[in-house]
Amino acid sequence: MKTETLITKLKAIYDEILRLEPLSEAISKTVHPDFRPSSRNLIRYLVLRDHDLRKLHDPLSDLGISSLRSAEGYVLTNLHRVLHLLHLLENKPWPKRKEPSIIGYEHSKYLIRTHSNLLFNRPPSFNTHEVMVTMPEEAADDLQLIEKMASNGMTIARVNLSHGEEGMWLAMVENIREASRKTGKDLRIYMDLAGPKLRINFPEGVKSLPIREGGTFALHKAPVDRNAFDKARAAEDGQLPVPVQLSIPGVIDALQPGDQVFLDDGMIHAIVTESGGETAVVKIVKTFKSRLKPDKGMNIPDTVLKLPSLTDRDLETLPFVARHADLLGYSFVNSEADVANLYERLDSLEEAKPGVVFKIENQNAFNRLPMILLEGMKHNRIGVMIARGDLAVEIGFNRISEVQNEILWLCEAAHVPVIWATQVLDTLAKKGIATRAEISDAALSVRSECVMLNKGPYILDAISELRTILGRMESHSSKNRNALRPLRIARKNLEFLEGTPMAD
Known part of the structure; x- marks a missing residue:
């Protein structure tokens, strides 16, 4: 990509950020003084990420210029300096102007630390x-x-x-x-x-429930009778829905046939087959566990809740x-x-x-x-x-x-x-030995x-291991570098800030 083309594309983003500076300034006056520069940088970042920057990185790197991959904390300064360098390469003046309040790299690090x-x-x-x-x-x-x-x-x-x-x-x-x-x-x-x-509750004294693919539950608003619970568990054909109570009764009114239901952090996948009145019936379609313990969480991503x-x-x-x-x-x-x-x-x-x-x-x-x-x-x-x-x-x-x-x-x-x-490091904390994937995940956590x-039972080992991993990674890593395709979340929130209602 020619240098002139890079300048044109980046200048368009730069000008769009400047166009929204009055909005950024107005919003910054509504936040705590400690966060005023940060609120403006966040809005600038939304503008930046509303664009597809992937095709700009390699040409910029070939020229020995920052590729914007690590510009999160200081958007306008980074963009300003990239454009300045590109103009110098083309022997063109980068017009001096009164820039709005900007944040440099060191200042961005200071702000996150503060x-x-x-x-x-x-x-x-x-x-x-x-x-x-x-x-x-x-x-x-x-x-x-x-x-x-x-x-x-x-x-x-x-x-x-x-x-x-x-x-x-x-x-x-x-x-x-x-x-x-x-x-x-x-x-x-x-x-x-x-x-x-949302949690699943069993009758008092029930410590776990055997489950299988094809089995059914009846989600109840009211506490479940122990006799009815035991009768359903003992049914030979396994088709009688096992009654359990849902921790938030009103959710049952929102469930519709076909809605997905996930239990125990997604380890059990079910589908709503019947709904109405005081109960909703769900059928297990996939499970990675053979037993369900009480008080486990339930997620219903398809269901609209208020x-x-x-x-x-x-x-x-x-x-x-x-x-x-x-x-x-x-x-x-x-x-x-x-x-x-x-x-x-x-x-x-x-x-x-x-x-x-x-x-x-x-x-x-x-x-x-x-x-x-x-x-x-x-x-x-x-x-x-x-x-x-x-x-x-x-x-x-x-x-x-x-x-x-x-x-x-x-x-x-x-x-x-x-x-x-x-x-x-969940397996390490629970079983005393970490998986390779867990170690890699813990290493990535240095970005936080x-x-x-x-x-x-092995939590002390997990704490020590995490400290070791973080100590090693802190000397290697500081946040991230990425390709920066356009983000839908950036467009949606910019529309909302500029007065266009953001669809859910």
């Missing part, structure tokens, strides 16, 4: 990855376990409010604070709001979170309106405000991520968690790598720290600011 320090409540000198670990139930009684976790490299203790009750959570908090004092390690506490998570991101239970536990947590995980956030609602609730409390992490767990949240970020930027302690378990089931396992990359890019453009979560491990 925002990370604010979110994670850590000193400016901190220069490595956070390691978050989910607390097992025994952490409420076993202080030494938490001390060992801290000594092995854990910096953030995660208390999952989807399980247990306030007494257990408080005991965990007290042990975490004591472990921090005794070890001299700066442990911070992260708490997940449960959110509208559920509030903050449930009644979340609102009840919010004061406890504000009193005891350094970080709050906002589960199943769907839109910028959900973000505004959470902060309105937090502002009504007298307690200190924890940092807020937006958990991206479904298609809606991913589609509206730029808007969620801009709304969150009205406050200065925010982050994003790539909740890869629910997200993979919702969008499809074949898309999770692509989508997690897009989330990383958008957050880097916004200078918002990212938590890399779900099944990191924090990595989350789940619980398991």
Whole structure:
């Protein structure tokens, strides 16, 4: 490609960014002062990624010029300098003009580091990855376990409010604070709001249920009678649907025949065959497990739901979170309106405000991520968690790598720290030995600011191994380089910002 052609194509993108600067400036005035440059860079990045840049990279590299592959954090500066160099090669003047507020490479690194320090409540000198670990139930009684976790490299203790009750959570908090004092390690506490998570409930005392392909469940709104449950399990032909209760009864009204149902992080795939009234029947079409335990999650990606991101239970536990947590995980956030609602609730409390992490767990949240970020930027302690378990089931396992990359890019453009979560070194934590794929995945997590491990009997080994991997990769990697095809999410959010409603 000729240099003149490169100039023409890049100049068109540059001019489009400048055209939207009044909008960027107006939006920047609505966010927290700490995020004003970042909000403008995010909008510039949306403009950049609305274009197909793939054919520009190789010609730029041949000329020894940046190929825009790592421009997320400083879009306009990068583009400006590339155009300047191209003009010099053509012996053409690059006209001096009053440029809008710009961010350079070093400033972009400073912003992401500063925002990370604010979110994670850590000193400016901190220069490595956070390691978050989910607390097992025994952490409420076993202080030494938490001390060992801290000594092995854990910096953030995660208390999952989807399980247990306030007494257990408080005991965990007290042990975490004591472990921090005794070890001299700066442990911070992260708490997940449960959110509208769909779960399957069995009658009391039932520990697991045998399942097979072709078997059926009857999802009930009301608690299930144990006799009816046992009768269905004992049916010789296996065709009598086993009755189970759905944790959010109103969802049954939204289910339609043909809707897909996934259980236990996608390990069980079923289809709705009947719906109406108090129940819906689903048939298992594929399973990778022979038994289903109670309280496992359920995903219904085909079904349109209108559920509030903050449930009644979340609102009840919010004061406890504000009193005891350094970080709050906002589960199943769907839109910028959900973000505004959470902060309105937090502002009504007298307690200190924890940092807020937006958990991206479904298609809606991913589609509206730029808007969620801009709304969150009205406050200065925010982050994003790539909740890869629910997200993979919702969008499809074949898309999770692509989508997690897009989330990383958008957050880097916004200078918002990212938590890399779900099944990191999971086999190691549970069985004592890691798979090769897990090691590769853990190495990729260096692109985030924090990595989350789940619980398991070998969790101490998993923490140590993750620290080793991150320590080695930190000297090799800093964020990413990519081909940069046009992103649909960029176009949709630009249309929304410019006043055209964004279709769901």
